[in-house]
Amino acid sequence: MSPDDQQREKQGLDPRGRSALLAVLLGVMLSTLDTAIANVALPTIAADLQSHAADAIWVINAYQLAVVATMLPFAALGDGIGPRRVFLGGLVLFTVASGLCMAATSVELLAAARAFQGIGAGAMMSVNIALIRQIYPPTKLGRGVGINALVGSIGFVIGPTVASLLLSAASWPWLFGINVPLGLLAIACAWPTLPSSPPRPHGFDVGTAVLTATSFAALIFALGSMAQLAAWTQVLPAVVLTVVAGALLLHRQRGHATPMLPVDLLRRPMFALSAVTAVCAFATQGLAFVSLPFYFEQVLHRDAANAGYLMTSWPVVVAITAPLAGRLSDRHAPGLLGGIGLAVLAVGMCGLALQSHDPSLPMLVLWMALCGAGFGFFQAPNLTALMSSAPPHRSGGASGVIGVVRLLGQASGAALVALCFHLAGLRDGPTVALALGGVTAGLAAVASFARLRVRA
Template identity: 30%
Template structure:
């Protein structure tokens, strides 16, 4: 039985290294958006290249995060976590040294692989190391510090872009890894799941990633048309069909399809797709709008959205408690509607926008909506399946949210008619951004309607702190319990 106490020196070291590791991946999910205009100018990149700069990372992370947890169970969570941190740091170094957009995109995809190894492992190490009496508080601290990292990330990214340059957004991960790895090797005990059998659904992971990648390519390159785009779309759909077939037939699939027999689980994941698609599109475009159209610096744009994350940190616990009392249906209906209202308020953010009068009201309403829905959403996912499958359910929900953001970043510019050079023209980007906010708000309203129509008042059973005190805005928090050797 795990016996490390939180108050011991070893316990503090374990908490430090897991927070550092998860913060590296979490920061790169949010910070890079702030740097996009600077990257575009420096590397002479068009909008499609900027989309790939974001999506290459999300593609490999979303496609492989389920597999990453299983590898940790089998080969040792500390070992896989350390490999993930080193991999992530090397890929970050490549990002920081990238001479052109093509190299940056490849390096970002490699970063996502590292993220898929270290993200599930960071929480799993806490679950596997700490004494049961301290585990809840340790997870709460891990999640809370991760939320603080998410809040500081855009501010830090903006400061780096305006100061030493955008490359330091990536290079900063290298010293963090140099601190994280020795601490992990010296102080974190190794752990593995004795029930893990060594068989991994590599084919399922590859088919899932291929489906996402091909469809993403078709959406980003659709403006150019041509047979390659059509073939990519067809191949992506075929890979998705093959993924479903493989998952149905394999004895130990990465994503057992029978878990969707739970109507509640299926319903909440549909809501998740709507909510995080809108979030992905919003956070991709909003910081660019503030810089290109409103004239904000990178630091100003990163700081502008900070109140939303701070609201998440301060009030997620109360929202989770409220959801436990009244059930998930109301929060999952009202939350997306508040977020939609916040995005419609962003229509006021144009040239020379006032932060207090134009930006802040939109960000506060958006933050209130996120507070209302995120903790109850995670709790409902965990309550919709058997306790033994809670980790699997959380992993699927997390991957679904990341995939939704991936598709949104690829599709939204196409849907709203944002040309390849739009971000170089304030007028063109402003017009397209307005249309995009209407689309994002519409998707959120659809999520609210789905929640009201399909989510049933099952009492959420989420007594774990990772459902509460966090500031995650790109994906729901992961649950750390193991389930039959699969990722949490």
């Protein structure tokens, strides 16, 4: 431990360190809160901008596409120029893009502004743990990472409630406008206090970064276009670009000790199964959180505020059960715990899909809470499996995969909701999407249980 770390160990965080921590946590809060707020407001946005519900889902997809495409390149860029510069750039872009979202007058303009938001969020999310590591002394790193995770969970938990409160008092543009003062506060805290790192000019491969971003962006665009039943002239080029860029990326990374896209880790059966489990589970979450606002408002005829309050029960229960699952994962196999949780999630999703057109409030809360309990029981054990199945020197690559599979699953879920709306219409589409979520949760449970037969 260095003398500076020893001093910080004795004294704790000084005012400068606390200000830097506040800036990082505000960035995490903005990224997670904005996702949950947009999900709840989607029906209101679609109606106000006179857009088809399936087209309005690009407000969600554009954000997720940008985050997925940029997270790994920004993580590598942070190793080269330092996480401070990447985080500050992302924070400024996110704040400016929030103002553009507020001023959007069409779904197309709003989706474009959301894409810029996603680039900013991808920059912040890619280096926030690296900054936490610089802010906290080594022996207290776990505390800092825990606070970071807690704030992220709180952002997701309070998102539906915040959206409901704002929609009951103001129009939807203010859902994005709230980010502007928070972003300015974060910039004011971050600029003078975030720790600097000496740049490493040869630590970033621009070509690999471009291929990584292109591969993921084309993949998400292809999924979204297929879900929208777009013309083959739109879908085919996106599929071809995904394949070509992906092949070139794999060729360029061949033999690299620490590839930007860590495909070497996927050769480990435990890691690969855990990644598949995560994609299917987060696809279920995407199916649920994009379709549920339409389900509550269009199928059950609840207003936007009530829809947000109903959706809050899921993340609240996740926040309660996740710590318990984390403690249990120290003593029991992650495959077993995750499989049980995902099976419960599948039951909860099917229960929501099978509700009558006038269910009681307690029954809705019960099924939502069951979904939250199942999802919360899956998260910590799966995270443990992913990190423990990667060698210590590849922890950075494993962390990048965790973020990518989460966002890839959520984007796939949102695309599947659009497909359900196109095939079944706005009246039955949300119910079909919830039933499909039961299927993806069941597939995730199967993948999780399969880990009981392999070694890390």
